[in-house]
Amino acid sequence: MAHQAHSYHMVDPSPWPIFGAAAALLTTSGLIMWFHYSSMYLLTLGLLSMLLVMLQWWRDVVREGTFQGHHTPTVQKGLRYGMILFITSEAFFFLGFFWAFFHSSLAPTPELGGLWPPTGIKPLNPLEVPLLNTAILLASGVTVTWAHHSITEGNRKQAIHALTLTILLGFYFTALQAMEYHEASFSIADGVYGSTFFVATGFHGLHVIIGSSFLTVCLLRLIKFHFTSNHHFGFEAAAWYWHFVDVIWLFLYMTIYWWGS
Amino acid sequence: MWRNLLALRQISRRTISTASRRQIENRVAEKQKLFQEDNGIPVHLKGGVMDVLLYKITMGIAVLGTGYALYELTVASLPKKQK
Numbered sequence: 001m002a003h004q005a006h007s008y009h010m011v012d013p014s015p016w017p018i019f020g021a022a023a024a025l026l027t028t029s030g031l032i033m034w035f036h037y038s039s040m041y042l043l044t045l046g047l048l049s050m051l052l053v054m055l056q057w058w059r060d061v062v063r064e065g066t067f068q069g070h071h072t073p074t075v076q077k078g079l080r081y082g083m084i085l086f087i088t089s090e091a092f093f094f095l096g097f098f099w100a101f102f103h104s105s106l107a108p109t110p111e112l113g114g115l116w117p118p119t120g121i122k123p124l125n126p127l128e129v130p131l132l133n134t135a136i137l138l139a140s141g142v143t144v145t146w147a148h149h150s151i152t153e154g155n156r157k158q159a160i161h162a163l164t165l166t167i168l169l170g171f172y173f174t175a176l177q178a179m180e181y182h183e184a185s186f187s188i189a190d191g192v193y194g195s196t197f198f199v200a201t202g203f204h205g206l207h208v209i210i211g212s213s214f215l216t217v218c219l220l221r222l223i224k225f226h227f228t229s230n231h232h233f234g235f236e237a238a239a240w241y242w243h244f245v246d247v248i249w250l251f252l253y254m255t256i257y258w259w260g261s
Numbered sequence: 262m263w264r265n266l267l268a269l270r271q272i273s274r275r276t277i278s279t280a281s282r283r284q285i286e287n288r289v290a291e292k293q294k295l296f297q298e299d300n301g302i303p304v305h306l307k308g309g310v311m312d313v314l315l316y317k318i319t320m321g322i323a324v325l326g327t328g329y330a331l332y333e334l335t336v337a338s339l340p341k342k343q344k
Contacts, residue, residue, distance in 0.1 A: 012303035022323035029330045045326040052319040067296035225287040
């Protein structure tokens with residue numbers, strides 16, 4: 001069996017990149033079929049194949065790292081760079097929506113009544129559920145840090161409790177936001193206020209769900225003894241992502257919910 | 262006296278567990294052995310039959326779906342018959 005004379009990971013040939021590209025094609029063309037021809041078959045195939053590719057690709061990364069030992073310190077450094085770059089790209093993604101919000105709200109047009117919130121819009125009270133949601137996400141930031149410390153100290157039971165609590169707080173946030181969406185007196189179709197509000201908070205909510213899923217996978221791996229006290233990058237990546245989601249919410253709360261009300 | 266000593270020996274070797282009955286055991290070593298076996302199988306199929314099944318299903322959806330997408334694209338780009 002040949003051994004490598006370097007600390008990098010030369011991966012096995014894998015079908016997931018090209019199947020992932022096919023899934024992206026099916027999902028995007030599926031959206032077109034849904035919007036213009038009211039057919040959901042292609043979109044369903046797209047989302048299904050996307051889910052299958054993600055599950056198998058990330059399953060393979062766990063196998064390569066935890067079971068095959070390919071994640072040397074050099075490889076881990078690369079993974080860290082990768083996660084940081086990805087989160088940075090997501091920050092730019094949200095920057096666009098904040099730009100759109102400020103574009104419309106700093107100089108409200110006569111059609112809106114020359115004021116913000118526009119005439120006829122009754123915004124949500126920032127001191128009610130949105131404030132509770134802020135407290136929930138801040139608390140979840142504390143619990144995920146608690147979980148991290150428990151992992152590095154080798155305290156398995158506490159780590160499981162703290163991570164579980166973090167995930168539950170995430171679910172609580174999502175449930176409250178869903179209720180708020182249902183109860184709001186305005187919809188996405190209510191002019192530029194509705195558009196900016198629901199697109200920005202909607203994408204944030206999607207990221208909370210993604211973050212909660214990532215943390216749940218980490219919980220399962222934690223229970224199955226995948227993490228050691230000094231090698232648990234998957235958990236760190238999830239924690240970074242979760243903190244990012246929290247920070248985006250703080251910006252959303254301060255600008256759209258509070259200043260914009 | 263000797264019987265007490267033997268009993269004490271037995272008790273002191275009993276696994277200490279304060280957890281409830283159902284407890285997850287550390288099975289990582291078994292997984293490591295499975296995935297490090299020198300059989301030339303790539304990592305995405307190395308787990309066994311389920312891997313192959315899941316791979317075939319994913320490939321099926323991707324290939325058939327791409328074909329369907331190209332078909333719909335062709336139909337959409339053809340001019341509609343005017344009466």
